Amino acid sequence: MSARPEPRHADPVDAIIEQWARVRPDLDTAGMEVFGRVYRIARAMGDRHEQVYAPFGISRGEFDVLATLRRAGEPYTLSPRQLSATLMLTTGGMTGRLDKLERAGLLRRSPDPHDRRGLQVTLTEEGLRLIDEAVTVGAAEQSRALAALGPERSALLSDLLRDLLLATER
Amino acid sequence: MSARPEPRHADPVDAIIEQWARVRPDLDTAGMEVFGRVYRIARAMGDRHEQVYAPFGISRGEFDVLATLRRAGEPYTLSPRQLSATLMLTTGGMTGRLDKLERAGLLRRSPDPHDRRGLQVTLTEEGLRLIDEAVTVGAAEQSRALAALGPERSALLSDLLRDLLLATER
């Protein structure tokens, strides 16, 4: 008899762990239990985000660019270098995203007055309007998905994930 | 004075939340706190896995194919259809992975005796040996990353993530 009650609902990761236990009982599956779930949640929510931003005519990656500029505050200007560093993207990937967003009229590129190698990327008014709407909808969607846990378990989860992030991201 | 002590270490997501609070104080950032961390952890651990499996000559996606066959137990056989459904991949993407793994001699395709439309994908002996080694190393790497939390907080995190996964994946 265990101290912890049997969980009412098993998830797909429980099934995978159980399969491993049958064919490789020696395997240490403690890490998989956590990271397997992290991967699946990231994927499921990522897909949903793609859908949420689609009506705005932008992909999730493009949303991230606009949101980073918006977060920077007025005058909503960063360099491509700062953007690619923040979003952990190569400069090549960033060039492509900026091309698309500039064509859509959501941001503009202008020369950096202090460094002639550099550019400044700035939200247009249309870009600002769009990202302000999109981020509201996106954040609401995330909070809605989290609501199932309740506020206290959510806060606890957030704290545990912070520690895990600090442990993995180095 | 708050009931909860100020966290000793802030992470990148804390910085993002704080930025939003400055420029958009109306924004509901509760969901971002959790999912932002989930995304970053998934990315960081995904990159590390890529490195862990590289010495075996396989990518993370290819690892997943071999691991799914291994988990199925003897005779380590599944159809391409079962594999693509399990790994949430289109059949086109699966064709490419199977091509590479078959060329590497880690699995083989044979006709399904009961359905002439179908194929059976089976681990070769070399594939079995390789995945048994790789999964041991990969699982150890995951558990090592998790060790920072300690066993009790790890179990708690796992339970919270299970509930969140069930809430998001529907």
Add this chain to the structure above:
DNA sequence: GACAAGTAGCTTAGCTCTGAGCTACTTATC
């Protein structure tokens, strides 16, 4: 002030994925 080294952004080749469409085959219906 000349020159080596470093940095910013872009281009290109190569990779892997998706989505649409194909052929071959199986299942259900009459």
Add this chain to the structure above:
DNA sequence: GATAAGTAGCTCAGAGCTAAGCTACTTGTC
């Protein structure tokens, strides 16, 4: 047993990414 509908796996075009290499410019050193 003919035929319509469904399913298995493959091919191909298109999208987005990385890694390497390019030009233009800046910084540091003497």
